[in-house]
Amino acid sequence: MMTVAVLGGGAAGFFGAITCAESNPHLRVVLLEKTGKLLSKVRISGGGRCNVTHAADTAAQLVQHYPRGAKQLKEPFKQFGAVDTVRWFERRGVRLKTEPDGRMFPTTDSSETIAQCLLQAARVAGVEVLTQTTVEHIEPLAEGGFQLTLTGAHAQILPAARVLIATGGAPKSEQYEWLRRLGHSVQEPVPSLFTFNVPESPLRELPGVSVPRARVRVAGEKLEYEGPILVTHWGVSGPAVLKLSAWGARRLHELQYQSTALVSWIPDYTEDTLRQQFAAFREQHGKKVVTTNPLFGLPQRLWRTLSEHAGIGPETRWNELPSKLQNRLIENLLRTALPVRGKTTYKDEFVTCGGVALSEVNMQTMESRRVPGLYFAGEVLDIDGITGGFNFQAAWTTGYLAGQAMAKAA
Template identity: 50%
Template structure:
């Protein structure tokens, strides 16, 4: 009997992990991994600023799924079979121990993505996978009578296989192949991006950061979305974990509104509005003769405080004693519900993530096999799954690839 012929299309994190899992599950199978570019694992190399944020120290499936704007429900069962703890164990067994940072992100102790790239390259060779780089695929045909697939390469060469794993990330070719094989694609749109704010005075504060703010996003008459976390002011607007998470949860509504939306910022989320008012009144009493610009009484960076009071109509020379009730109300409003107009999206370095892809109802999440096409499997970002920043996108790639690889090899 001929050995099982298995092909994986896509030499990213999911493609490598799936090919390795498959070859280990069935050492007799002939596993071939096809990558269009000359440099596999390109996204792994640049992720985490070149450090590779492998996963997140969240070891309970119930908690893990809370970090996926799309796909959390489908992943719940999958994470009971392979989750972050399994990822940590797998990499440790392959010579790459991970460390946990204060915010839960996990990186190789070497602080270098090359460590992860080298590990996966070695593991592919050790598992006996045939890696073919610079080998773009143009289309895939399903062979009659459920006899597998015929893969047509750009070079016109054809490869036949019994089982096929699509791990093509957000590549348009991958979506095209999935569509040709009968799958429906949720239109891909960007996720994980920064916000452009046209206010030049805000942009002049580039580099100022705040440890915790509460953001509220309103767009297109949809239900407002909220997110709390660190914020960074940039020369184009706003960034930081709170913004990136909000962009992920709001990816579709922001796309529909052409990235025009209103952002409300509470700069002091640990205080109720009345507590903020009391603090301001206490400062007014204590520092009556002092300049408002120089004596703030709330925990905010000095330059940011000066910007916020200017928005409330307070000049650099105004004294606390001169603060009217009306202006005090405006100041409290700016501190707790200041409104900013989003006028577009920026980018999050090169770590672009898309939401959209193969519809999840068409995939069996126990095996990652297509419910429509026997022998066809999916892993990674080709699926309509995306996580917030912090290692969650890699974790869904490792999990779906591991399950797909094991199922294909069995």
């Protein structure tokens, strides 16, 4: 039997292996994982619920959420998009539900449901899964195909007609050296999807406070994002910060994660409209104490902190508020300055910007343009999405296309 080797026991690797084995039962499909754990990222994602994909009917909707790879993913998403992902899992007994923000999870709210579905589909399709097995060397053969040198639990020389690399992203450039030796260029890896560390934060006494819609901007840069924000023990997090970090991954890396983040807690307001709102409120509720009567639906603790940082005393009423202190409050509401001094990985969800250059991959089949018979899928490619199920969708899509292509080529 002709052998197809799949490197990496994550989402993209499993999807590629399953698709290949289902599409061509005459192939021997071997999935190789260097650790003892399979689908580890699937299991921890979405707080243990697994954000499988995002509700999007068209490829055009999907590609808007990829800082790297958007243009190149448009055609692949037409072949296998979010709707196809939902159908794929439903055909195997797993139903997905859509949350108000568009994220899709299994109805069980358990990532184990997704992991077990993939493991079962691999078993049924006849995929051989070898764990604790490292691929030490891949040698392309002159007559076609490859020779893989395996070490670990299943040490052997494994001949393979096709090889799919789905080893995920890596934080250090040198971890891609083996791919460079195969003839590929690599876009330098830098972190994406991270939170901001603000050790001198004026909000440090407010961990757990969240605002459903705020705007975060990096001072002096064309980088901003709007969405929910969460105050943490170490700084700020939430979708607005995470998505900003993805779009600005390379620039923030150049800045060595030292910048000033400006937060507008009420992004629908300008200085002028805010002054008008204050004037109207003062006219109707002039005797109310400023610090204890939050406006705009902002959390009480946040409002009080912003007011106190403006120099407003605990007994000051609206009809006593000096214009100087009102101006400071306006500044705090529209541009709270947070001195960012570093970053923190979001939970355990490690995402990199960077990887194998997409110009060297046929995005219809995921086959290398440099090495015939070599395929790529998932985060090993220079593709990354913002938070919300987009990185998994890229994994399912690229894995599916690679699996189909390898099955046909064999």
